[in-house]
Amino acid sequence: MTMGYVLLQNLRRNPLRTALTATAFALPMAVFVIAISIVLNLAIMSQDLAKQLRAAVHHRVSFTNFLPEGMRSRIQALDQGKNRLTAVCGMRWFGGRVPGAQNIVQSLAADHDTFPIVYPDVAMSEHEIAEWNRERRACVVGKLIAEQYGWKVGSQFSLQSSIPPYQELEFVCVKIVELSSRQSVMYFRRDYLENSLEALGAGPGGCNVFWIRARDAESLLALQRDIDAAFANSPDETKTEDENAFIAGFIQAAGNIPGLMQMLAVVVVVILGLVGGNTMMMSLRERMAELAVFKAIGFHSLRVFRLVLTESVILAIGGAAAGVIPVWALLNLIPLSVPGRGPSMPLTASWQGAAGSLFIAALIGFAAGLWPAYQAMRLKTVNALRNIGE
Amino acid sequence: MSAVDIDLRLVRKVYHKGRMNITVLDGLDLSIEGGDFAVIMGPSGSGKSTLLHLVGGLDSPTSGSVRVGDAHLERMSERELTAWRSRHVGFIFQMYHLVPVLTAAQNVELPLLLFRMSSAERRKRVETALEIVGLKDRMDHRPNQLSGGQEQRVAIARAIVTDPDVIVADEPTGDLDAKTSTEILQLLSLLNSEFRKSIIMVTHDPRAAGFGKRLLHLDKGVLERDERHTHPVQPVAV
Numbered sequence: 001m002t003m004g005y006v007l008l009q010n011l012r013r014n015p016l017r018t019a020l021t022a023t024a025f026a027l028p029m030a031v032f033v034i035a036i037s038i039v040l041n042l043a044i045m046s047q048d049l050a051k052q053l054r055a056a057v058h059h060r061v062s063f064t065n066f067l068p069e070g071m072r073s074r075i076q077a078l079d080q081g082k083n084r085l086t087a088v089c090g091m092r093w094f095g096g097r098v099p100g101a102q103n104i105v106q107s108l109a110a111d112h113d114t115f116p117i118v119y120p121d122v123a124m125s126e127h128e129i130a131e132w133n134r135e136r137r138a139c140v141v142g143k144l145i146a147e148q149y150g151w152k153v154g155s156q157f158s159l160q161s162s163i164p165p166y167q168e169l170e171f172v173c174v175k176i177v178e179l180s181s182r183q184s185v186m187y188f189r190r191d192y193l194e195n196s197l198e199a200l201g202a203g204p205g206g207c208n209v210f211w212i213r214a215r216d217a218e219s220l221l222a223l224q225r226d227i228d229a230a231f232a233n234s235p236d237e238t239k240t241e242d243e244n245a246f247i248a249g250f251i252q253a254a255g256n257i258p259g260l261m262q263m264l265a266v267v268v269v270v271i272l273g274l275v276g277g278n279t280m281m282m283s284l285r286e287r288m289a290e291l292a293v294f295k296a297i298g299f300h301s302l303r304v305f306r307l308v309l310t311e312s313v314i315l316a317i318g319g320a321a322a323g324v325i326p327v328w329a330l331l332n333l334i335p336l337s338v339p340g341r342g343p344s345m346p347l348t349a350s351w352q353g354a355a356g357s358l359f360i361a362a363l364i365g366f367a368a369g370l371w372p373a374y375q376a377m378r379l380k381t382v383n384a385l386r387n388i389g390e
Numbered sequence: 391m392s393a394v395d396i397d398l399r400l401v402r403k404v405y406h407k408g409r410m411n412i413t414v415l416d417g418l419d420l421s422i423e424g425g426d427f428a429v430i431m432g433p434s435g436s437g438k439s440t441l442l443h444l445v446g447g448l449d450s451p452t453s454g455s456v457r458v459g460d461a462h463l464e465r466m467s468e469r470e471l472t473a474w475r476s477r478h479v480g481f482i483f484q485m486y487h488l489v490p491v492l493t494a495a496q497n498v499e500l501p502l503l504l505f506r507m508s509s510a511e512r513r514k515r516v517e518t519a520l521e522i523v524g525l526k527d528r529m530d531h532r533p534n535q536l537s538g539g540q541e542q543r544v545a546i547a548r549a550i551v552t553d554p555d556v557i558v559a560d561e562p563t564g565d566l567d568a569k570t571s572t573e574i575l576q577l578l579s580l581l582n583s584e585f586r587k588s589i590i591m592v593t594h595d596p597r598a599a600g601f602g603k604r605l606l607h608l609d610k611g612v613l614e615r616d617e618r619h620t621h622p623v624q625p626v627a628v
Contacts, residue, residue, distance in 0.1 A: 001492075001499050001512075009491040293487040296448060297501045297548070298476020300469060382449045385483065385560070 007311055011318075014283070018315065021279045025319025025361060028268040030327040033357040035261040035268075037331060037349040045181045049243045052121055053086075053220050056246040057210040057227055060237040064093075066206035067236050072111070075210060078226050084219035087117040090207035092190055096159025096169070098149060104162050105145055109190035112138075118213040119187075121179050131174040132189070139188035140175040152176070165202050169193070180348075181247075212240075269364055272316070276368025280312045284372040291376050292384030305377035312369025313362050320361030328354040394459030394478075394555045394588065396422040396445055401454035403440050403611075414440045416611040418454070422604070424555075427582040427589045429602030436608040438592045439560060445590055446479050446558040447471045459555060476504045480549030480587075482559040486541040488533040488548075494540075495520065495529040498547045505552070519547035522585075523577060539570035546577060550587070557581065559591040563598050575601040 011018050057075065059065035072088050079085035094107040112132060116124045122140060124132065132138045141151055151157060151173050160168040171188055190207075197203060212227075214220035224240040231238040284291070291304055299307075331349035403415040414437040422428050422445075430438040443449040444456050447463050450471075456463040461474055488497045495516050502512045520526045523543040533541055542562060549557055559578065563571035579601050581587045591602060599605055600619070607615035 001496050001503070001509075003503060006489070006492065006496075006500070006503075009489075013491050289485065289487050290489060293481070293483065294500075295472065296446070296475065296481045298472055298504050300472045382443050385443075385448070 003307065007307060007314065010311055011315060017279065017282070021275065021315055022319030022322055024275045025272060025316055026323030028272055028323070029320040029357055029361055030323035032265055032268045032360070033324045033327050033349060033354055034331070035265050036353045036357055038261050040350055040353050041348065045247075046244045048121070048181060049247065052243060053214045053217060054118065054243040055212050055214070055220055055224050055240050056243065057212060057238050057240045058208065060239045063208055066208065067210065067238070068206045071207070071236065072210060074230070075212060075227055078223065078230055084215055084223055086213040086215055087114040089114040089118040089211045090190060091209050091211060092193060092205070093163065093208050094159070094188070094193060095162040097162060099158065099160055099168070105159055105186055106184060107159060107186040107188065109193035110187045112189040112191060115187060118211050122175075122177055122182060123179065124175055128175045135172055135174065136189060136192045137170055137172045138174045139171040139186055140177055141173050141186045142177050142183040144183040145186055146173070146176045165197070165200050167196050167200055169196055269360065272361070272364045273368050276312060276316055276365055277371060279315070280308065280369050280372040284308065284376055288379065288384050291379055292381045295379065295381045296385070301377045304379070305373045308373035308376045309366065309369040312372065313365040316361045316365025316368065317358055320358055324354050324357045394424045396556065396588065396590075397457040398444070399455045401444065401451045401456060403437070403444065403449070404452045414611050415451070418611070418613060420606070420613060422588065422590065424588055425582070425586045427579065427601070427603045428591070428606055429599045429604065430590065430592045430606045430608060431594070431596075431599055432608035432614075437611040438608050441608065442558050442560055442590060442592050445556065446481060447475045476501060477552065478555045480552065480554040480557040482542070482545055482549050482557065482562045484561040484564040486533070486545040488541055488544055490533050493530045493532055494525060494536065494544045497533070497544055498551050501548060501552050515551050519551040520544075522550065522581075523547045537570070538566050539573060542566065542574050543577065546574070550581060550585075554587070556588045556590065559589065561593055562591065563593065563595060571595070571598065
């Protein structure tokens with residue numbers, strides 16, 4: 001027998017209470033790991049996007065205000081030395097629905113000539129680019145959308161726009177996009193959209209956003225400054241933001257997810273600390289006599305302190321593991337995404353997130369066990385034994 | 391281990407309750423020879439449990455000296471006292487206080503976790519201790535599967551498994567029926583006579599006192615009577 005065995009057996013003392021406390025840890029920690037995953041995914045996505053040296057040029061008033069078609073060439077003209085700007089890609093929101101379906105497919109019409117240049121991370125092969133350029137109805141579809149509707153490369157389908165004039169367009173899938181930040185978006189050719197609008201008499205309306213790709217980080221900053229300066233005090237005043245800031249704006253529009261997640265995480269930690277502390281105090285009160293006997297037969301105060309504290313930590317980790325591991329497995333087995341009106345973020349749980357959650361649970365268990373362990377350490381054997389006799 | 395003498399000189403123990411000072415032991419002088427079986431009696435509040443705690447190293451005197459063998463307990467720190475207790479004293483309590491989730495053998499093994507000892511050696515000691523108290527066949531039973539008397543026997547096995555010099559017993563039969571009490575007292579007598587363990591026992595039961603070799607009667611913190619039994623109740627084999 002070892003002290004570890006004694007410790008584990010102690011947890012069996014009141015199985016119902018142990019199970020309830022473990023569950024009290026499991027459920028909030030399951031939520032916690034989701035929250036942590038969202039925050040971590042955002043951070044990873046942010047790091048990935050920062051490497052892409054992209055910025056969004058949109059109307060200063062709102063993303064929904066159109067910018068004129070001619071702005072693309074005016075932006076290009078700002079790079080007179082041809083050494084700062086790689087390409088400009090105009091985009092326009094389509095937001096179609098599969099006929100009969102409720103959910104909107106986040107679809108954007110993009111300039112087909114520059115899309116593969118501005119979005120090299122979409123990783124279109126030469127063959128796929130050739131198809132994209134050859135087929136006017138071509139589209140590249142995020143993996144999550146493709147899985148949802150069962151689309152594959154070569155699939156033909158139609159979408160009806162969610163904005164006036166609500167035209168229905170037919171598409172041909174030329175690529176399924178694996179890139180995590182693009183798994184819930186679909187891109188298709190803007191010339192196809194413009195032609196269909198002209199045919200309906202709606203006329204060209206311009207772009208919601210012009211994406212620029214710079215040659216380096218310095219150039220990106222300079223271009224952002226120059227673009228906004230060039231269109232200042234014009235009817236089409238612009239706001240140019242790097243991709244991280246732009247996407248953060250969308251995520252904020254869906255309800256400040258990171259902030260909510262952080263708040264949720266803090267609430268979970270505080271509640272669990274209270275639950276754990278309360279359980280350990282109850283457990284301690286029941287075992288005063290026993291701990292007094294431990295001390296009487298030669299267990300030093302510090303050893304008793306460690307015993308109670310370790311029990312608290314094990315209970316917290318065990319309970320948290322019961323919630324974290326299934327959620328971690330679930331998030332990695334089933335593709336989920338954080339909903340949003342812009343580029344959405346796939347929700348996957350990293351092992352770092354799961355391990356981090358267990359570590360935080362251990363810290364909560366440690367904090368919750370500190371006071372009861374201190375009480376146990378300070379327990380005067382004589383007083384405790386005297387109370388037992390009464 | 392050989393039996394050790396216990397010597398208390400001018401021992402005072404004062405408890406502080408709010409602004410009140412309560413003198414529980416007042417200048418007590420007492421010597422107990424190694425291998426003796428001393429029974430302490432007296433009314434509630436007479437200081438008998440306090441005396442037991444001082445001899446067992448659970449508490450320190452306000453003044454005076456408590457010597458057990460070569461150890462001057464009043465000079466020891468809490469850490470030293472704890473270490474000393476683990477090697478030299480076995481405790482038996484009225485309510486047994488076994489760990490309910492451990493088996494009889496595991497409960498007996500608990501004090502041995504503090505010693506550097508192989509698991510085989512620990513096992514051997516546990517078996518011997520349980521054999522002495524007549525519970526070798528109940529080794530794997532948990533406390534809730536044992537009677538009160540059997541639980542107290544396990545507690546006695548736990549007290550002797552480290553081969554202590556002194557066994558202190560605080561009303562060990564207080565929670566047992568007459569027949570079981572007799573069995574437990576006979577077992578303590580056996581430990582005293584066969585294994586030369588010094589035993590100091592507090593009891594309210596005059597019949598239990600008959601098992602001791604010496605009767606110490608305390609009242610209001612002073613030793614009122616000190617009698618030696620010429621014919622204590624003889625132990626029988628368990």
